Amino acid sequence: MTRIGVFCCWCGSNIGGVVDLDRVREEVSKMPGVVHAECYRYFCSQPGQQMIEDAIGEHKLTGVVIAACSPSMHEGTFRKAAERAGLNRFHVEIVNTREQCAWVHQEEQEAATEKAIGLIAAMVEKTRQNEPLSPGSAPVVRRALVVGAGISGVQTALDIANGGCEVILVEKEPSIGGHMAQLSETFPTLDCSQCIMTPKMVDVAQHEKIRLLTYSKVEEVTGNVGNFHVKVRRMSAHVDRDKCTSCGICIEKCPVTVTSEFDEGLAARKAIYVNSPQAVPNTPVIDAEHCLYLENGKCGICAKVCEIGAVDYEQADEILEFDVGAAVVATGFDEFDPNLKPELGYGRYENVITGLEMERLCSSSGPTMGEIEIDGKKPKDVVFIQCVGSRDETVGNEHCSRICCMSTTKQAFLVKEKIPDAAVTVFYMDIRAFGKGFEEFYDRVRKKGVVYRRGSVSEIYRKKDRLVVRAEDTLLGEPLDLETDLVVLAAGLVPRHDADDVAKLFKLSRSTDGFIKESHPKLHPVETTTNGVFLAGCSQGPKDIPDAVAQAGCAASKVLSLLESGKLTTEAQIAEVDEERCAACAMCVTACPYDARTLDEERNVAEVDEALCQGCGACVAACMNKACELKNMTTRQIGSMVSQLGDRS
Amino acid sequence: MTLRLERGTFTTTFTQRLKELSGQDLFTCYQCGKCSAGCPSASVMETPPHAVVRLAWLGQEKALRGLNTYWLCAACLTCDLRCPKGIDVSRIMEALRVMFLRPREEPDMVAPDSLPKDMLSRIPQQALVAGLRKYTK
Incomplete structure (x- = not known):
């Protein structure tokens, strides 16, 4: 006989302030199969969990329905509590009365209460038909993939490798270091970015547990947590990485000049190049797009001058394959393109530059050796403009970029x-x-005589060889025209242009600001919606170096605890096949996004790989013969849930 | 002048009406002053546009009444284009004109046939509609 207990959580005033829980309890008590119903302020608390455990024993409950917050929050908590009281965890179900009732219907309290009662009634029906399940286990590959080798990726890779697991570190650019390698000094301590970054970059290159793949892209990710299979394309550098001694003669003799991406367009590089003298690795690559030999077979100078014959025009891309247990996405950010704010004159006036360009000007390894100069002249008046492309709905960026206040101050x-x-x-x-x-640094800079004026710049125009910045000092309520020699735009941080490709590759979601979404903003800040895939650094949202490093360490520790556990509990609520009904049409094989469905051609039935199945239900929807069912989410269960809701509306 | 703020100021009928008429959520304004800095008429305005938005936000009907700001607004739409919060400031100016005109005994009238034909093709849409609205009271 089914004996269901229903527990309605107040969630402080979150649910209790909107939904009439006394009425809910009253209605729920009348439902068939319900032998116990109670309300409490916080069921997730220790005494709350104890109440559930006690009730299971006292009322000999065979099923528990908890009306509380989202299952992504506390389903695990409550299932563990039930297990302690001797009930199979899959007899516990959650009804989300917080997000789905209280929060979305704050202004309609009666309707919210009715909806809560309806949803609980449906869930009671489902729970009555639940079967006890036991999860299986699968082995974990003790190797991690880290995508992106800026400060976040580098730190994650080092932390995982120092913890004893192998790391495959993939970087798209010819050398590692990301945006941090471009910076001059770092706020608020004014450490030189190169000085604190370069040793880490060298550590990565030399670490015996890290396989560094630069000039490479992850092309395909299949499999699942604990057992991902990745394909990495190692783009041809047209230089034999083993032979090359990084003597630099090829770079010196190359006749082609191209604007340097690393120097943000402020300097030139050759068609065969390294990003900077401190680059790791230091092996040059040939930019196939601009190389004369690769384009039309003429030139070939680099091959002629290379004494050891390391230049190889025939070198092709390589596809490397790896099995990894976990992956960390540390793909970083793009700087906002100020061309989208035409009134600020970027791209029209050469003395309007972005924050990253300013970093290259200030950097002692930059194109001007650290002298702030435009066309060889030092500016007498300098204007900085904050929030360019941040907090700006007209360009679709509602978010604050978090670093610009301080990088501008620096x-x-x-x-x-x-x-x-x-x-x-x-x-x-x-x-x-x-x-x-x-704040202390901001004070120090103001004491140095930097003038802060509150107001947004409306437009910038040229007057002879100077610029005029037009703004309103909103504290004085007065307009002002300020003549200047250099304008630096604190361009915000936006998601990488290829964030969508990365999200698709790893099956991740993105938040409304376009950055990759963490699975919970507070409690699971580095986890994602895909099990075994973690986030570090600005791929998740704008952050400064200390935050990026902290998050990288966090992601690494999550990866280590997953990989070190050795085996993995697999999903228990998975698909099963009624072999009598299965026609082996293979629709389920095509529908499955996790490669968990195969066809047994001898027996002529479709099978479920229990280690791979995530219980998404795609096969159930695809099956023409209704031969697929999801355990504890059968067609019959869904049917009775729907009819419960139908009866009440 | 000391502004008097009372409980409920933020939801005064004046502010709500202004929101309805302009269709703009002025509460999202963060007072950057970009509208004022780019406004071609700001130099002759008694109060710059961003301050008018601020006064409207605070429900200061008295302080707004009689200001020349919204009459000098030429609806050139520079502020609308540049506002980082996507607020159409010119619509707020238009709503203020409407709100202060409607209750008048004898509204200023613009007869459509008094406008030269060639002007009709050049006149900004918002200015034309505003003129006709005055006619209908």
């Missing part, structure tokens, strides 16, 4: 250091100096 400081008599003005709307030491 750059203003550097201008004052390098050109002491320069007049520096920062236009801002709000200064967000939230991090450790940030």
